[in-house]
Amino acid sequence: xxxxxxxxxxxxxxxxxxxxxxxxxxxTGVCDIDVQAAEKLAxxxxxxxxxxxxxxxxxxxxxxxxxxxxxxMHVPLIKQAAEEKVHIICEKPIAxxxxxxxxxxxxxxxRGVRLFVGQVVRFFPQYQQLAEQIQHAGSSSAGIYxxxxxxSHPGLVRDWYHDRQKSGxxxxxxxxxxxxxxxxxxxxxxxxxxxxxxxxxxxxxxATFRCTNGTIAQLEGFWGYPGPFTTTFEFAGKDGxxxxxxxxxxxxxxxxxxxxEQDGGFVETPQxxxxxxxxxxxxxHFLECIRSGMEPAVTAxxxxxxxxxACAAEESAQxxxxxxxxxxxxxx
Amino acid sequence: xxRLKLGMISFAHSHAFDYLDALLKMKDVExxxxxxxxxxxxxxxxxxxxxxxYGDYRELLATNIDAIVICSENARHAEITVxxxxxxxxxxxEKPLGLSAEEMEGMIAACREAGVQLMTAFPCRxxxxxxxxxxxxxxxxxxxxxxxxxxxxxxxxxPAWFSDPALAGGGAVLDHTVxxxxxxxxxxxxxxxxVYAYAETLFDPEGTRTIDDAGMVHVTFQNGIFxxxxxxxxxxxxxxxxxxxxxxxxxxxxxxxxxxxxxKNSVYARGAGKGSWSFWGDDMNVLMIRAFVxxxxxxxxxxxxxxxxxxxxxxxxxxxxxxxxxKPVRVFV
Ligand SMILES: NC(=O)c1ccc[n+]([C@@H]2O[C@H](COP(=O)([O-])OP(=O)(O)OC[C@H]3O[C@@H](n4cnc5c(N)ncnc54)[C@H](O)[C@@H]3O)[C@@H](O)[C@H]2O)c1
Numbered sequence: 001x002x003x004x005x006x007x008x009x010x011x012x013x014x015x016x017x018x019x020x021x022x023x024x025x026x027x028t029g030v031c032d033i034d035v036q037a038a039e040k041l042a043x044x045x046x047x048x049x050x051x052x053x054x055x056x057x058x059x060x061x062x063x064x065x066x067x068x069x070x071x072x073m074h075v076p077l078i079k080q081a082a083e084e085k086v087h088i089i090c091e092k093p094i095a096x097x098x099x100x101x102x103x104x105x106x107x108x109x110x111r112g113v114r115l116f117v118g119q120v121v122r123f124f125p126q127y128q129q130l131a132e133q134i135q136h137a138g139s140s141s142a143g144i145y146x147x148x149x150x151x152s153h154p155g156l157v158r159d160w161y162h163d164r165q166k167s168g169x170x171x172x173x174x175x176x177x178x179x180x181x182x183x184x185x186x187x188x189x190x191x192x193x194x195x196x197x198x199x200x201x202x203x204x205x206x207a208t209f210r211c212t213n214g215t216i217a218q219l220e221g222f223w224g225y226p227g228p229f230t231t232t233f234e235f236a237g238k239d240g241x242x243x244x245x246x247x248x249x250x251x252x253x254x255x256x257x258x259x260x261e262q263d264g265g266f267v268e269t270p271q272x273x274x275x276x277x278x279x280x281x282x283x284x285h286f287l288e289c290i291r292s293g294m295e296p297a298v299t300a301x302x303x304x305x306x307x308x309x310a311c312a313a314e315e316s317a318q319x320x321x322x323x324x325x326x327x328x329x330x331x332x
Numbered sequence: 333x334x335r336l337k338l339g340m341i342s343f344a345h346s347h348a349f350d351y352l353d354a355l356l357k358m359k360d361v362e363x364x365x366x367x368x369x370x371x372x373x374x375x376x377x378x379x380x381x382x383x384x385x386y387g388d389y390r391e392l393l394a395t396n397i398d399a400i401v402i403c404s405e406n407a408r409h410a411e412i413t414v415x416x417x418x419x420x421x422x423x424x425x426e427k428p429l430g431l432s433a434e435e436m437e438g439m440i441a442a443c444r445e446a447g448v449q450l451m452t453a454f455p456c457r458x459x460x461x462x463x464x465x466x467x468x469x470x471x472x473x474x475x476x477x478x479x480x481x482x483x484x485x486x487x488x489x490x491p492a493w494f495s496d497p498a499l500a501g502g503g504a505v506l507d508h509t510v511x512x513x514x515x516x517x518x519x520x521x522x523x524x525x526x527v528y529a530y531a532e533t534l535f536d537p538e539g540t541r542t543i544d545d546a547g548m549v550h551v552t553f554q555n556g557i558f559x560x561x562x563x564x565x566x567x568x569x570x571x572x573x574x575x576x577x578x579x580x581x582x583x584x585x586x587x588x589x590x591x592x593x594x595x596k597n598s599v600y601a602r603g604a605g606k607g608s609w610s611f612w613g614d615d616m617n618v619l620m621i622r623a624f625v626x627x628x629x630x631x632x633x634x635x636x637x638x639x640x641x642x643x644x645x646x647x648x649x650x651x652x653x654x655x656x657x658x659k660p661v662r663v664f665v
Contacts, residue, residue, distance in 0.1 A: 142534055144546055144564050146483075193528055193550060195558040197478050200584050204478055206560055208530075208548050216530055216548050218560060220481060226586050236485070236566035238535045320552070321660065322528065 001025055001287060004062035006053050006077060008032035008041040009158065010266030011091050011118075012068035018280040019066075020045040025287065029060035053077060057084045064089060064290060066283070070158075071173065072096060072166040078104045082111040089116045089286050093176050094303040096168050098311060101304045108300070116286040116296055117303035119180040123278040123285070124270075126244045130235060131185040133242060142214030143237030145186070147178045150225035153201055154267040161223075161267070170203040171196060171317075172310045175221030179209070179313070180306035182219070184298065188212040189309055191324045196317035200224075207313040229268040246270065334629050337397040339365040341389045341412050342404035343374050344493060345426050347453070347617070351401055354621040356381060361625055367392040393419035399628055402426060405499040406506070410435040413450065417442040422449045424624045424634075427510045428648060429641030431501035436642040443638060451624050451634035452641025456511045456577055457518065458619035459592045465581065469519055474583030477520060480559035481582070482512040486575030487567045488535070488545055495543050503543035505531040505655075506648045508563030513551070513644035514636070515579055516561070522553040523643065528660040529651035535566050549651045550660075563648075572598070573609040 001024065005016045008030050019027045031050040032038035042049035050056035053065070065081050067074060067090040075095050081088050088108065094117045095101035108115040121127050134141045154173075155162035167173050171194070183189060194207035202224035209217040234243040251273050272278060289296045308325060316323040338361055340348060355361050363381065367389035368374040378385040386392045393400070393415060399422035402412050410430050416423050423443060429452050430436035443450040456462060468474070486508055493499040500506070517523070527549065534546035546564040553559070567575050577592040595613035627634045646663060654661045 144534065144548070144562060144566055146562065148481075195479060195550075195552075195560075197558070199478060200475075202478065202582075202584060204582050206479060206481060206558065208550065208560065210530065214532065214534065216532070216546070218481075218548055218562065222582070236535070236564065238537045238568075240568060241566065241571055320526070322658075 001064065001291065002028045002060070002062045003064045003066065003287070004029040004031065004047075004056055004060055005041070005066045005068060006031050006056070007067065007069035008034070008037040009068065010269065012066070013041055013044075013266065014269065014279050015066040015068055015283060016041050016045045016047065018283050020047070022280070022284060022287070028062050029056045031056040053080060057081065057086060062086060064287065067091060070160045070166055071168060075100050075104045078115065079107050082108045082113045082115075085111060085113055087114045087290050089118065089283065091118045092120070092180075092303060093168060093172055093307055093310070094300060095307065096165075096172065098304060098308045101307050105300050105304060114290055115300045116289070117298070117300050118282055119177065119298045119303055119306065120278050120282045121177045121181045122184055122298045123282040124272075125274070125278070126249065127181055127233070130233065130242050130244070131181075134185050134235065134237075137237060137239055141186070141237055143235055145182065145215055145217040145233065145235045147181070147217070147231070147233040148220035148222065149174055149178060149231050150220065150222035150227070151229035151268045152225065153203065153223040155223070157265045158267055168310070169196070169198070169314075170221040170223045171205045171207065171313050172307065174223065175205055175207065175219055175313070176306050176310045178219045178221070179309050180298065180302060182209055182211065182217045183302065183305055183309070186211040186213055186215045186217065191322050192309060192313045192316050193322040194313040194316040196314065205313070205317065207316070209309065229270060231270060333360055335360050335362050336399060336625050336629055337362050337364045338399050338401065339363070339367065339392045339395070339397045339421070340401045340403065341367045341392065341416070342402060342408070343368050343370070344405045344491065345403040346491065347426060348401070348403035350617045351403065351621055352377075354615070354618045355401075358622070358625060360629060364397045365392045365395060390415065393421060397421060399424065405493045406431060406501045407499045410439050413439045414442040417446040417448050417450070420446055420448060422628055424451045424453055425641070426453045427641060428501070428506055428645040429638060430645060432649065433642070433646060436638070436645060440638040440642065449628065449634045450638035451627075452636050452638060453620065454511060454514045454636050454640070455616040455620040456515055456592065457636060458616045458623065459577070460614045461590050461592050461595075462515060465579075465588045465590050466519060468588055469581065473586060474581065474588055475585030477557050477581055477583050479557060479582045480516050480519070480561075480579060482516065482559065482561040482579040484508040484512045484561070484563050484575070484577050485567055486565050487569075488541075488565045495541060497543060500543065502648065502652060503531070504545045504563050504565040505529065505547040505549065505651050506645075508565070509547075509549050509561060509648035509651060510644045512561050512563075512577065512579060513549075513647050514640060516551070516559045517640070517643050519581060520553050520555065520557050522555040522557060524551045524647050524663050525554045526552040526660050526662055527647055527650045527654050529654045531652055531655040535564065535568070547651065547655070549647070551647060570606050572607050573611070
C-alpha cells in the first residue's frame with residue numbers, strides 16, 4: 001500500500017517515521033507548504049517531497065494520505081483528498097465544529113473513501129487495559145473516573161495553537177483525547193459541566209462528564225503546565241480501583257546534564273517504551289481496516305461525537321450551566 | 333504552669349480516640365472527664381487513664397472544666413455545643429459543624445453570647461504540606477489562583493450511624509467535602525458563591541447502603557476561582573491505605589500539588605495479603621489539638637472558628653440541594 005503524509009510538523013513527522021518502518025507499506029511522499037520542513041522529512045524517511053497535496057496526489061499516487069496539518073485546515077484537505085478518491089487518516093480533532101466534521105464525514109462517504117481520525121488514546125496500552133477491565137466488569141462498571149493531560153503550551157513552539165479559531169483551545173485540542181476515551185470506555189455521555197480559563201501563558205480546563213451508565217468522569221486539560229508532559233487516570237468502581245500516572249510508569253529515564261539538542265521545535269507528545277508505540281499501532285490498525293474493509297476501533301463518527309462533547313464543555317464553561325445534548329444530536 | 337481542664341463528650345466519631353491520645357500526652361492538659369452514652373466503648377478506657385466516666389454529658393458540663401471536645405454523631409453537634417456554651421465551656425467540635433445554616437448560626441451565637449470560643453475540627457489545616465503550600469501561595473510563587481482540583485477519597489466508615497441520614501445528615505458528600513472545602517476557602521480568601529454537585533451511591537457491592545458514597549462537588553468562588561472536589565468513599569479494603577487528601581492549586585504562574593499523605597513507606601508484609609502505605613509525616617491531630625489548647629491557655633482566638641466550619645459545611649449541604657435539583661445553586665446570597 002502506498003501512503004503519503006500531508007504536513008511535516010510534529011505529527012506529520014511521527015506518521016512518516018512510523019509508516020517508513022511498517023512492513024508492506026511504502027511512504028511515497030511527504031508534503032508541506034513549508035518546503036524546508038518537507039525536505040527535512042523527505043531526507044529522514046527517503047520519501048519524495050512536495051509542496052502541495054495536489055502535486056503529491058497527482059505524482060505519487062498514494063492509496064492513503066495522513067493529514068497532519070493545523071486543525072483549521074483539516075476539513076478542506078479531507079475534502080480535497082476525498083475528491084481524488086484517496087483514503088484519509090486525519091489527525092485529531094477531526095474539525096473545529098461538529099457541523100464541519102459531519103460535513104467531512106458525509107463527503108468522504110459520498111466519494112466512497114474511508115476516513116479515520118487519530119484518536120490515539122484508544123491505542124495506548126495502559127488505557128486499553130483499563131477499558132478492557134471496565135468492559136469486563138460489565139453493567140456494574142459505573143464509578144468515578146479522573147483523568148488529566150498536562151504539558152507545556154504548544155503555542156510556545158507552534159504559534160497557531162494560541163489562536164482558538166485555529167486550534168480550538170485546550171478542550172477541543174487536548175481534552176478531546178480523554179473525552180473520546182470516556183465515550184469509548186463508559187459509553188454515552190449525558191451531561192457536562194465545565195470550567196475553562198485562558199490567562200497569560202495558561203490554558204486550563206476542568207470538565208465533569210456524566211455518563212448514561214452512571215459514571216462521573218472528571219477531566220483536566222492543561223496547556224502551560226510547568227512540569228513534564230503528564231497524563232494520569234484513576235477509575236474507582238465498586239469492585240476496584242485502577243490508577244495510572246505517567247510519571248510513575250517510566251521504565252527508562254535518561255537524565256542529561258545539559259540540553260544537548262532541542263527536539264526540533266515540535267509539540268510535546270507522550271513517549272512510550274514499546275516496540276510499536278501507540279501512534280504506530282493506530283496507523284497500522286487504520287491501514288489494516290482499509291485493506292480488510294473492517295470497522296476501526298475508533299470511527300470518524302466517534303471522533304465527531306467526542307468533538308460534540310468538547311464543544312458542549314466549552315458551552316458549559318461559557319454559560320456556567322451544565323449542558324445536556326439530545327441523544328439524537330449526539331449520535332447523528 | 334497553667335493547665336487546661338478538658339472534657340470529652342461522645343466517642344461516636346472515632347477521631348475521639350486520636351484526640352484523647354493527643355490530649356493525654358500534653359503536660360498542660362488535664363482530661364477531667366469523658367461523657368459517652370455508650371459505656372462499652374469508653375468506660376474502661378476512661379478508667380484506665382484515671383479519667384472520670386459519665387453516662388450523661390450534663391453531669392460532665394456541671395463540673396469545673398474549661399473546655400469540651402465533641403465527637404458525637406453529626407446530628408447532635410448543635411445540641412451539645414449549645415449546652416456546653418451555656419455551661420461556660422469552650423468547644424472543639426468535630427466536623428461537619430452542623431446540619432443546617434440555622435443550627436450552625438445557633439451554635440455560633442450561643443458561644444458568642446456565653447463568651448466562649450468555638451473551634452471546628454479541621455485537622456487538614458495543620459498538615460505540614462498544606463501549611464507549606466499556603467506559605468508558597470502567600471509568597472506569590474504561583475501568581476493568582478485560577479482553579480483547584482481536590483480529592484478527599486476515603487473508605488466507607490465503620491460506625492453504623494454514618495449510614496443513618498437522621499444521625500449523619502449525609503454521606504460522603506457531607507463528610508468528605510468539608511475538609512478540602514475548608515482548605516479551598518482558606519487558600520482562596522474568598523467565599524463560595526455557587527455549587528454544582530452530584531451525589532450518588534456507587535461503591536456498594538452488596539447493594540445495601542442507605543446513604544451517598546460518591547460525588548463530585550464543583551464550586552465557583554466570588555472572586556472567580558473554580559474548584560472541583562471528589563469526596564467519595566471509593567477506597568476498598570485492598571487499597572494500600574484508607575484514602576487521601578490531595579489538592580492541586582492552578583495559578584497564573586505555576587501549580588502547587590499537595591498529596592498530603594504521600595509521606596509514606598510502602599510495606600509488603602507477608603501476613604497482610606496486600607501491600608500497604610505506612611505514613612510517617614507529622615501528626616495533624618496532635619498539631620490541631622495543640623493549637624486549640626494553646627489558644628485557650630493564651631487567651632487568643634482559636635485558629636479555625638465556627639464560622640469557618642459553617643462556611644464549608646454549608647457548601648456540602650448546598651451540594652445535596654444542587655444534586656437534587658440538577659442545577660447549580662447559589663450560596664451565601
Ligand atoms: N494525536 C496526537 O497526540 C497529537 C499531538 C499533537 C498534535 N496533534 C494534531 O496534529 C495536527 C498537527 O499538529 P502539529 O503539532 O503537528 O502541527 P505543526 O504546526 O507542527 O505542523 C503542521 C505542519 O503543516 C504544514 N501545513 C500547513 N498547511 C499545509 C497545507 N495546506 N499543506 C501541507 N502542509 C501544510 C505546516 O507548514 C506545518 O509544518 C493538529 O490537528 C494537532 O491537533 C495530534
